[in-house]
Amino acid sequence: MSQLEINWDKEPVPLSRVPIIEEVLRVPFNISNEEILETWRMVEVEKLDIRTITMGINILDCRDADAEKTGRNIYDKICLSARDLVKVGQDIEKDYGIPIINKRISVTPIAMLVDGFSADQIIKIGHYLDQAALEVGVNFLGGFSALVHKGYTRGARELIKAIPETLASTEHVCSSVNVGTTKAGINMDAVYDMGKIIKTTAQLTADRDGLGCCKLVVFCNAVDDNPFMAGAFHGPGEPELVLNIGISGPGVVGNVVKNNPDCDLGELANRIKNTAFKITRSGELVGRVASSRLGVPFGIVDLSLAPTPAVGDSVAEILEAMGLERVGTHGSTAALALLNDAVKKGGAMASSYVGGLSGAFIPVSEDAGMIEAAAAGALSIDKLEAMTCVCSVGLDMIAVPGDTPAETLSAIIADEAAIGMINRKTTAVRIIPAPGKQEGDYVEFGGLLGRAPVMSVNKNLSTLFINRKGRIPAPIQALNN
């Protein structure tokens, strides 16, 4: 019987057979054309993307008495666990028409499984990590890390020694060191050491403007489930395998602000919130689909506005669209606070599990607007430090003169760590003392890492303060039991 013939003999449909509302919603498709075009516009024009799918892998079981064997075990486990990660990521991009820029891996902090090994042996383990990243096709692998907020283990001490050489001789490995927490205070011995480690890392990669430092983050209150590099690691409380999603979308939020030049800040916050909801939903979807296709539990969506050097993909441009002549001027901190909060409020509703860093990033070299503001002299390190009090994640991708003393770098780290410790938030320092460069010169890293003007630091020394070392006690905020 063709579909056009009507069977008049059929009994009338009883009322109980009238489709219930869920069935009606299934067919026809009830999304309006305007909404479909809005999604199209977000991706094609405003550069909405999923910044990263990061697979966390527990490698504690890879430890062997022999360092070489440990490295091989780690390599094997990563290659086995993440063999389909890139393929599944690419399939999801095609199926849903939303770009997934990076597929990455984070592993258990390496310091947790290298006690008894020497720095040289740990560098070799770093090479195995690099090879594993290359083999599965991810661009970065995080977890060459140590958590030393209260003090050093033998493994952590050797790992930190191994950082400069590892970052210089590998391409994909990222390193992070947690030097403080609200609960533990700040380990100033580690802060002292990290200033020197950063200097050495820059010198070993001097031919590439100190590129090694772009892969090294010093944290206070580091989080276990951060999907973003260079600070991602698979924390001690995480499951065997997990997928964490980092969303993006400064361009989408920027357009909301630009298209609403006259509304007051309360209304503006509301509109940013609505948009953040939609952006985050796309991350939630990608997370759920990837989790089901890979058979790996879905961890969290990280609600961060992550800029790239591309024009129109800038957090600085959002702040300027709010009415600041240049980011870095008075009012920047307030504008950023509003933005950061609105993104969180919209995002928190959109995802079942929110985590990671979840806050707007303000890296200098990775954000076209930040670069311009720094070059024009509108944005200083001091203002950036103030801005990190109201957003994630810290002084990020900042180039300073190559002759900056290690103690000054340590003091910059100590300041950021203090902000994090007192305000119970994550802060970080990813700073590049660019070898041979002076204030006003440029460093070029290329790709997502971008380029940056070398910014000036305070010339007055902090050496005696840093040389005291020891431990800054946990603040009264920690005593909340």
Next chain:
Amino acid sequence: MEEGKRAIITVLGHDRVGIIYGISGVLANNNVNILDISQTILKEFFTMVMVVDVSQSLVEFAELKEQLAGKGKELGLQVNLQHEDIFKFMHRI
């Protein structure tokens, strides 16, 4: 999670004769059923949204996407194929 069986085709560009003919030809050749079509023309700018059922498609999703984009290029249009869930997730709770 269970992924839906439907996909959305968006066609954007200058209006001309034969757009629906061209796109639906690709779909028919691949055994893809059209569930809904709507189009608007604003100052010669043509937008069309199609809801299709890809469950019986003879080719993989990515291949269908390429064929449609290829046909779009021929007609001077941007043609995109996306899974329905992205729209449901973004615009409905």
